[in-house]
Amino acid sequence: MDDEQPLFRWSWVESNWNSDSPNSIVNLLEAHVVMSLVPVVLGLLVSLPLGLACVRWRFLYQPTSAVMNVIYALPSLPLFMLLIPQTGLTRMTVIIPLTFYALAVLVPAVVDGMGSVPDHVRQSAVAMGFTPLRRLVQVELPIAVPVVLAGLRVVTVSSISLVSVGALIGQGGLGNLFTDAFQRDFYTPAIAGIVLIVLLALVGDGIVLAAQRLLTPWMRARRAS
Amino acid sequence: MNWLIDFFGNPDNWSGPGAIPVRLLEHLGFSAAALVLAALIGIPLGLLIGHTGKGSVIVVVSANLARALPTLGLLVLIVLLLGTASIWPVLIPLVALAVPPILVNTFEGIRGVDPELRDAAYGMGLRGPQVLFKVLVPVALPLVMLGLRLAAVQVVATAAVAAYVGLGGLGRYIIDGLATQDYESVVGGSVLIVGFALAVQGLFTLAQKVMVSPGVSQRLRVR
Numbered sequence: 276m277d278d279e280q281p282l283f284r285w286s287w288v289e290s291n292w293n294s295d296s297p298n299s300i301v302n303l304l305e306a307h308v309v310m311s312l313v314p315v316v317l318g319l320l321v322s323l324p325l326g327l328a329c330v331r332w333r334f335l336y337q338p339t340s341a342v343m344n345v346i347y348a349l350p351s352l353p354l355f356m357l358l359i360p361q362t363g364l365t366r367m368t369v370i371i372p373l374t375f376y377a378l379a380v381l382v383p384a385v386v387d388g389m390g391s392v393p394d395h396v397r398q399s400a401v402a403m404g405f406t407p408l409r410r411l412v413q414v415e416l417p418i419a420v421p422v423v424l425a426g427l428r429v430v431t432v433s434s435i436s437l438v439s440v441g442a443l444i445g446q447g448g449l450g451n452l453f454t455d456a457f458q459r460d461f462y463t464p465a466i467a468g469i470v471l472i473v474l475l476a477l478v479g480d481g482i483v484l485a486a487q488r489l490l491t492p493w494m495r496a497r498r499a500s
Numbered sequence: 501m502n503w504l505i506d507f508f509g510n511p512d513n514w515s516g517p518g519a520i521p522v523r524l525l526e527h528l529g530f531s532a533a534a535l536v537l538a539a540l541i542g543i544p545l546g547l548l549i550g551h552t553g554k555g556s557v558i559v560v561v562s563a564n565l566a567r568a569l570p571t572l573g574l575l576v577l578i579v580l581l582l583g584t585a586s587i588w589p590v591l592i593p594l595v596a597l598a599v600p601p602i603l604v605n606t607f608e609g610i611r612g613v614d615p616e617l618r619d620a621a622y623g624m625g626l627r628g629p630q631v632l633f634k635v636l637v638p639v640a641l642p643l644v645m646l647g648l649r650l651a652a653v654q655v656v657a658t659a660a661v662a663a664y665v666g667l668g669g670l671g672r673y674i675i676d677g678l679a680t681q682d683y684e685s686v687v688g689g690s691v692l693i694v695g696f697a698l699a700v701q702g703l704f705t706l707a708q709k710v711m712v713s714p715g716v717s718q719r720l721r722v723r
Contacts, residue, residue, distance in 0.1 A: 348658030348701040353690030357675055392625055432567045439570040443678070453576045457665065469528055469573040476568035 284463045308446025311435040318377025326385025347379040369441035377430045384426025388419030424487040431479040507688030527669035538598035545607025566600035579665040598651040605647025609640025649704035
């Protein structure tokens with residue numbers, strides 16, 4: 276690579292966009308979406324029962340939140356390395372730690388969301404004869420949605436950007452562009468990777484935001500009136 | 501387990517430029533430098549924006565952008581652009597990633613102070629800066645400390661990734677170990693970094709308990 280390389284080469288993007296190579300941008304994008312989406316979905320599925328259990332049995336919350344705090348502090352790169360003997364250089368090595376990070380944010384979000392349900396609302400539901408399950412599904416969870424989804428936005432965006440560290444074990448989705456750029460002393464893949472990951476994060480954030488608007492129509496009605 | 505015994509029992513890891521204490525001090529040095537720089541930018545800016553209420557858009561945008569920006573990409577790009585002659589360019593992404601949590605939490609802390617408390621302070625005749633430093637800062641301290649803790653933990657993790665682009669520190673054991681297929685060094689380095697991050701986390705949690713005035717015992721959390 277000559278010293279006078281331009282900051283960005285469109286021709287590189289064109290020739291690498293959708294080639295047969297597993298490292299074409301489209302294939303990396305697909306890998307990136309899978310590796311960031313699976314932890315978010317798994318995290319949400321596990322954190323709901325776990326968070327609800329912490330609400331139901333308060334004594335569980337203190338130890339759970341302590342564990343979540345510790346998990347959140349664990350650096351991703353060493354976690355990937357410590358998992359390699361079990362999972363090899365596969366996508367799972369990246370997906371498992373990211374799922375734990377998702378839990379660390381979402382469990383407190385579920386607990387806070389349930390805490391945001393006003394007591395008089397809960398009591399009204401009891402007085403109207405709602406069974407505990409119906410009360411949970413039809414009253415409490417819908418009210419908790421904004422707080423839970425605020426946590427989900429954080430998880431989605433940070434998960435999308437964290438996947439790229441997996442490039443150091445060859446499983447980084449678009450992050451592989453960074454190791455490629457570094458090895459070849461070539462700016463273009465690094466810039467393309469950063470831009471695509473930030474765009475992907477914005478799209479993910481937008482989808483969660485749209486879901487929130489769909490799930491809480493009363494919030495819009497209140498703002499419109 | 502055997503890997504760990506081999507790694508920590510290997511005399512090569514206890515002497516010379518690759519010795520564990522040397523790498524540990526390097527990691528500590530880079531992380532501390534990045535954190536101090538980020539605090540020097542984030543705390544005053546957060547205090548100013550929180551107190552005056554002007555420029556809160558910066559806070560929101562920087563918070564979102566910081567989460568979306570891929571660390572590794574930033575490190576690679578900076579090093580490619582500025583070269584590896586000096587190690588200091590590597591600090592730029594570390595600082596850039598540490599500023600937002602500090603800035604956002606400082607801002608939220610100051611903003612979240614009960615307006616009645618603020619009015620009472622003005623009513624007692626305190627001036628703007630006095631209100632800020634005698635009333636708002638002590639009340640906002642738990643969140644400021646939370647911001648510093650999140651930033652510190654993130655810097656320690658990112659400094660490990662930065663070994664890939666040539667930074668010293670504990671990440672070297674992982675990157676060099678991967679390159680030479682020396683798995684005991686990879687595992688040993690990983691355990692050291694995890695331990696280091698947990699120690700930092702514990703230290704900041706402790707500092708928060710000690711520093712926050714007992715009168716301010718509300719439990720506030722913002723991520």
